[in-house]
Amino acid sequence: MLAAALLLAACGGGPDVNEFNYEPEINVFALLLYNSGQTVIRLEESYRALDRVPEDRGIAGARVTIKGADQEVAYVDQGGGRYAEAGKILRLEPGATYLLTISVPDGREVAAQCTMPAPPRLIAPADQQHIAANDALPVVWQSESPEPHFLVNVRGNIHAYSAEVMTDSTATDFYPFYLAQPDIYVLKVAALDRNYYDYLRMRDEEEPLWHIRGGIGVFGAIAYDERVIIAE
């Protein structure tokens, strides 16, 4: 029995990751930022697990366009996988649906669609409100978005401590330890479209919901409201 066991011990070893035959995919990060009117686009390849990742990961020379709200805007290669508007700026309208299409030089194509959420309106706390440090902070807002997905962030000025909560309700409590130190804090409540919400929640899952045809990543949109609060 021992001989058989030793024979078995000679077998085995680490996984042969090449056996999975993974073909790199187009990795898209495209986000519509309502408050600044920006469109952030990164276009890269993914890599095999054991591949060395090059300094310049970008896909060059792709044709990138976004259609929506009666516009069609082209984005040009800025190098390093960055794409930006060359002339006409995409106008972002709450409730409007945008369609992203990408064609890369080797013929692969990617398409995705997202809807710009309406910015939420913070009800509490009030701007410049003074609160006690190390006390719970109830945060309440209104939203007109049909899909209520939110990201709430608070960040101190001096301590630069940042805390974030994802929620699908229009109220949350910031726990006392997030506001433990006397400081000036910036509180932001962002409405997220379904794509970006799922991306943030599920990108580390085994089979994430990418909402992108022909690639991985996200095409999403956010719009936020903010307040300054003073913890004493």
Add this chain to the structure above:
Amino acid sequence: MLKKNAEMAAILLLAALLLAPPPGGRASAGDKWASISGFVRDASNGEPLPYANVYLVGTNLGTLTSLRGYFVIPHLAEGRYLFTVSLLGYQRWQSEVQLHAGADSVLTVHLTPSTIEMGEVTKTAQRERFEREVHISTVALTMRQLQVVPMLAEADVFRTLQLLPGVVSRSDFSSQLYVRGGSPDQNLVLLDGVSVYNPFHLGGVFSTFNVDAIKELEFLSGGFPVEYGGRLSSVLAVTNREGNVKSYRGSGSLSLLSVRGLAEGPLPSGSFLIAARRTYFDQVFKHTRYAFPYYFYDLQGKINLDLSQRHRLTLSGFYGDDVLDFSAEGEDESEVDVDLNWVWGNRTTSLIWRWIIRPDLFSETILSRSRFDNDLDATVEGSGTANLMLDNRINDYSAKADVTYLGLRGHGIKLGFSWSDLDFRYGIAIDDYRLFSYTARPALLALYLQDHWQLRARLQLNSGVRLEHYSLGNRWSLSPRLGLQYQIAANLALKASYGQYTQYLTTVASDEENFSLMDLWLPISKNYRPQTARHYVAGGEWWLPHDLILTMEGYYKTFAGLLDLNEKGIASDPTDDYFVAEGTARGLELLLKRQTGPLQGWLGYSWCLTKRRTAEHTYYPKYDRRHTFHAVLNRRLGRNWTLGVVFSYGSGMPYTPIPGKYMAYEWRLDRNELSGHLVDRPGAKNSARFPLYHRMDVSLRREGHLFGISATPYLQIINLYNRKNVFYYFWDHDANPSRLTTVSMFPLLPTLGVDFAF
């Protein structure tokens, strides 16, 4: 429709309960039949002996003693008989008895342990159980059998069960049981009839039962009868010893893991037993730089009182905790001080009343409380102070009662009910601020009726029905069960069983977790249907020459409504807390065992195929091990030495491969900037398999005496040839190219210890 049927069945069952034979005295004087009843006990300590073979020589009349050592042979013609009792490991007992019509003869038989575990006597006892009971998918193990299997540091119930066909272990670090395609939370674990919710120490590395106190354990891996419910896959019923009724005795053990002690002795009209175990590394290294701030302990006790020949009360308790008590002071002002006290463990208390109403009618009533606590108190002190408190608790208050009636010729009827009030309270607070709070208090009621029917001399049928009501969502379920045994030849029996099972509790566990400190149990909310399963089992048992017994079983199981935690569920949507899955498991098991002679043990092989289906995909669960083989052998070497060898082989289990990686970007809301880092690009769920698992453990024990007391030192070597079995793979994408690390399971581990008794 189903609900209506269930309600009708409830009414019928209640009517049956009410119409059950009234408690009363003996059989009427005019009864033409005689009977013989009583108890079989161990002559050395007075402990009741279960499964002893009790029969009348020259007839085919006989029975087996119950778990409490009770027997009754009813419907006997008046006359003189040669009454015989035999049991594996004991000398046969025989006596002539004169039975009179209309009278019951009561006997208490004391069997003397035999020094040689072989011969005709033991074969007969084994065979009688084989011939008289429908016990498909059932394995019974004694303390002695548990003690001789080589284990890490000391004997362990769950790790021994992991060596049986149909049971899969996910890793060396876990003693959890995956039974015939079921997950660990589908196993009902009972200690003296009381549910234990987290029967593990150190996150599952060790099980919570101290083998010194165990009399017997019965493991039912499928098709279990109606007296058990609330779980889908298996039942583990652990019965503790009752204590020596003849003299005061003690025993102890010192292993590299723990120190154990046991005391037992007689009480007026009864006995007591108390057993304790504690790890000691924390004390040994307390004042060194290698301080080990963790320990666990178990304490269990039992008191038995015979109020009369017919009434017995048993009070038993189990208390076990894991304790992590840790303090660290920062070396300077920039570092924080940490003070952590974390205690988690089980407490069970039960009061059992056994009443022999008539020789052929007896009842058992259990009132119990099972509690699991998980309390953490952590304080971090730096420029400020933060305190984290976890306060998690399960309280299970239960009442069970059953009545067994043997007065109908050819039938053994059991009628019972159980009621449980389950109280779940989970909470997390930081600085007295309640971050999270959960409470639920479902009640579970079950009524069951079972009949063991000797249809023909060679044909037995076990049939029953269990009706359950679960208060959350007001759900009813009706679970029929059926077991059949046909003695096709003197040495060959064919068996089959069918059963439906319903489970109302689940554990919060991610499918991808490699290690879990404890199970977090939750009742299924009214938004989900209870989990259900059906078992179809068929097989045979064949008695071969040289005391070899070959068992072969095939099974097919279907699962519905299985719940996998959806960690990314939306908080305010109570309907997406879980992914709901269906599943199937099919398998074939072979077990060749020998329990007599100088070479004992078993060879077990199982083939199993388990699949899960959700709305999105079909996959093999992480414990789907296709081929498993175990050899568990004990060889007596001369008079005092015993060599134990365990060899385990398993085909690779599934895992989710990481064939790629990509930059995951995120817009930082606080800084209005883009950030990103390389992350895994996982492949399809559980689409790859780890390499083969195999391991050999050996042990050598020597029975002897030291300073006048019985002492058995032992040496054990785990993973004799230091096989590096893969636990998991870890990718480090900070390196470029990424680095793959293989984390292995147990390396070669020698351990030693000594058992002593006085």
